Amino acid sequence: TQLLEQSPQFLSIQEGENLTVYCNSSSVFSSLQWYRQEPGEGPVLLVTVVTGGEVKKLKRLTFQFGDARKDSSLHITAAQTGDTGLYLCAVHGSSNTGKLIFGQGTTLQVKP
Amino acid sequence: EADIYQTPRYLVIGTGKKITLECSQTMGHDKMYWYQQDPGMELHLIHYSYGVNSTEKGDLSSESTVSRIRTEHFPLTLESARPSHTSQYLCASTIDTSPLHFGNGTRLTVT
Numbered sequence: 001t002q003l004l005e006q007s008p009q010f011l012s013i014q015e016g017e018n019l020t021v022y023c024n025s026s027s028v029f030s031s032l033q034w035y036r037q038e039p040g041e042g043p044v045l046l047v048t049v050v051t052g053g054e055v056k057k058l059k060r061l062t063f064q065f066g067d068a069r070k071d072s073s074l075h076i077t078a079a080q081t082g083d084t085g086l087y088l089c090a091v092h093g094s095s096n097t098g099k100l101i102f103g104q105g106t107t108l109q110v111k112p
Numbered sequence: 113e114a115d116i117y118q119t120p121r122y123l124v125i126g127t128g129k130k131i132t133l134e135c136s137q138t139m140g141h142d143k144m145y146w147y148q149q150d151p152g153m154e155l156h157l158i159h160y161s162y163g164v165n166s167t168e169k170g171d172l173s174s175e176s177t178v179s180r181i182r183t184e185h186f187p188l189t190l191e192s193a194r195p196s197h198t199s200q201y202l203c204a205s206t207i208d209t210s211p212l213h214f215g216n217g218t219r220l221t222v223t
Contacts, residue, residue: 043212088154099160100157105152105153
């Protein structure tokens with residue numbers, strides 16, 4: 001079983017539409033990270049959320065950490081073709097090793 | 113701006129060959145990681161290191177081996193490549209529990 005469940009797995013939308021992707025777990029986390037990975041490149045950190053109920057905005061991207069710190073969502077307003085990529089959520093493993101455990105990701109395709 | 117470098121970016125090699133994937137970082141990070149990723153899929157941790165002369169196996173079993181003789185260098189070696197090793201290999205580094213910095217990966221194809 002996956003520690004982090006991301007949904008949907010695939011999403012194809014038109015430019016200008018809004019969308020929300022989810023990262024869910026039954027475990028509680030001290031923090032959660034979102035990464036975006038473009039084809040042929042490594043993942044790049046978008047944001048880290050640490051407080052239950054926290055909302056962070058990064059231009060058209062809005063990230064929310066659940067009140068119980070078990071889940072998170074990423075909302076994109078007026079998607080652009082440049083938003084196309086694989087969106088991954090990640091949390092630290094149990095020990096202080098810096099190891100990240102990733103969800104299976106949401107592949108987003110934004111069509112012009 | 114990439115401060116973590118992986119070479120080669122692409123590698124096509126025949127079955128049975130020995131290969132080494134290089135990873136170097138210039139940030140002085142103590143922790144380094146190797147992840148394996150099939151296209152568009154999640155990342156699976158295969159090796160990590162806390163520092164020089166420290167290496168550990170990750171959550172996904174792998175036939176590869178790693179070494180950490182210098183802080184900045186964390187190469188991954190496959191003694192005898194097989195088609196099942198075809199994948200993308202991503203190297204990352206960090207300090208403490210800060211977010212990971214990833215390289216751009218090596219896409220390996222074993223024929």
